Amino acid sequence: MNARGEREVRAFFEAAGVRKEIHRFDDSTHNSELAARTLGVEVGQIAKTILLMADGDQFMIGTPVVSGIQVKATVLDHFRGDKVVRFKYSPKKRIRVRGGHRQQYTRLMVDFIGKPGAPQWSVEFDQWAAEALNRGDVDELFAFRERAPGMPYAHPTVEHFAPIFVTLGAAAKPDKKPEYAIEGFWFGLAKRSFEAR
Numbered sequence: 001m002n003a004r005g006e007r008e009v010r011a012f013f014e015a016a017g018v019r020k021e022i023h024r025f026d027d028s029t030h031n032s033e034l035a036a037r038t039l040g041v042e043v044g045q046i047a048k049t050i051l052l053m054a055d056g057d058q059f060m061i062g063t064p065v066v067s068g069i070q071v072k073a074t075v076l077d078h079f080r081g082d083k084v085v086r087f088k089y090s091p092k093k094r095i096r097v098r099g100g101h102r103q104q105y106t107r108l109m110v111d112f113i114g115k116p117g118a119p120q121w122s123v124e125f126d127q128w129a130a131e132a133l134n135r136g137d138v139d140e141l142f143a144f145r146e147r148a149p150g151m152p153y154a155h156p157t158v159e160h161f162a163p164i165f166v167t168l169g170a171a172a173k174p175d176k177k178p179e180y181a182i183e184g185f186w187f188g189l190a191k192r193s194f195e196a197r
Contacts, residue, residue, distance in 0.1 A: 009113045010054045010113075012052040022110045050062065051064065052066065053066050053069050073108040073109060078105070079104075081102055081105055083100045083101070120150075121153050125155075125190065126190035129148070129190075129192065130192065136176065136177070138165075141161075141168075167196050168196060173197060181194065
């Protein structure tokens with residue numbers, strides 16, 4: 001846990017011969033953004049193997065990599081770093097050589113660190129919400145902060161869960177079991193979508 005009470009996951013991975021530390025909070029608005037030497041990949045998503053992972057008090061050290069753990073990052077852009085100037089000077093030999101170099105970098109945004117698949121708190125919250133929707137129990141859904149498993153990781157603010165109430169309020173029969181158009185998980189979060197008539 002950090003100072004704000006969020007669970008933090010840290011990992012070390014190797015990119016272009018340089019080891020980098022990355023971190024990600026359960027609150028996805030504080031993802032790690034870092035610059036690494038040019039990786040030679042296009043803008044989009046990449047997945048990396050990691051050397052070490054720290055999840056709270058649990059540490060996993062790889063030999064040489066940690067198996068079963070993934071780091072998914074999005075390549076935001078490629079850019080050049082500040083110019084490094086070198087100057088060679090020998091006064092008695094009349095040698096004055098000036099040169100410079102700008103290193104190429106890749107900017108990454110860390111999307112996911114951990115085992116592939118959804119975390120347990122996300123699975124439990126999704127099952128709880130599906131059961132409450134099937135029963136038509138609007139009061140249970142309305143008290144999700146006190147009754148739902150996986151809080152506050154599943155929905156840290158009310159705005160994330162509010163569209164369910166708008167949909168149920170617009171439905172002619174909110175007590176009827178809804179039809180699920182989309183189910184499953186994406187980046188560890190439930191993407192359940194339902195139709196209410």
